[in-house]
Amino acid sequence: MVNQILHDHLAEYVLPDRVHNIDDLPWVPQGEQVWFKPLRFDLVNGRWVNLLRVTKAGKVNRHRHSAQVLGFCLHGTWQYAERDWIARPGSFVFEPPGDVHTLLVDGSEEMQTLFLLEGTIQYMDDDNRLISEDNVFTKLDRYLAYCREHSLNALDLRY
Ligand SMILES: [Fe+2]
Incomplete structure (x- = not known):
């Protein structure tokens, strides 16, 4: 009985399924030789998913x-820079809350990694002074601004 009620009202309580092809989404500049390709902006939970390319x-x-x-x-x-391991194709990486690190690519080949992020990213100098912050809203803004500047039709990735 309860299961039938849940089934009947599922569409009212859960998000519908979504699918995108990454070829339909732009690489948005993030820094020198660094781009991100957004896949999802979960504004309710402050989470986002993106490919990172260096x-x-x-x-x-x-x-x-x-x-x-x-x-x-x-x-x-x-x-x-702060760790001694190297991520390679197939490496799955977990970073705990509070982790501080500097991501380095040596340039011998292009790097692409799928990241699932949430909360805030605080960029800091060597004395731990805050330089800037990113979160799901600033990443969404960067994506939309890039699409506007390049006359691209921005897919709605807010789900
Ligand atoms: Fe990080």
Whole structure:
């Protein structure tokens, strides 16, 4: 009985399924030799999913995460300056809340990694002074601004 009621009203309480092809989404510049390709912006929970791409030698400046990060390396290799492991294709990475790191790519080949993020990313200098912050809203803004600037039809990734 309860299951039947849930089934009958499921569409009212859960999000419908979605599918995108990554070829229909742009690489949005994030820094020197660094781009992200957004896949989902979950504004309710402050989470987002993006591919990260680094060509040639590049880095994502030192930063701290307020929440966990999950990553899955698809192409190339990368590492954190603060760690001794190297992520390779097939590496699954967990970063706990509060983790501070600097993502480095040596430039021998292009790197692409799928990241599932939430909360806030705080970019810091070497003395732990805050430089800037990113979250699901700033990432969404960057995506929409890039689409506007390049006259691209922005797919609605807010779900
Ligand atoms: Fe990070």
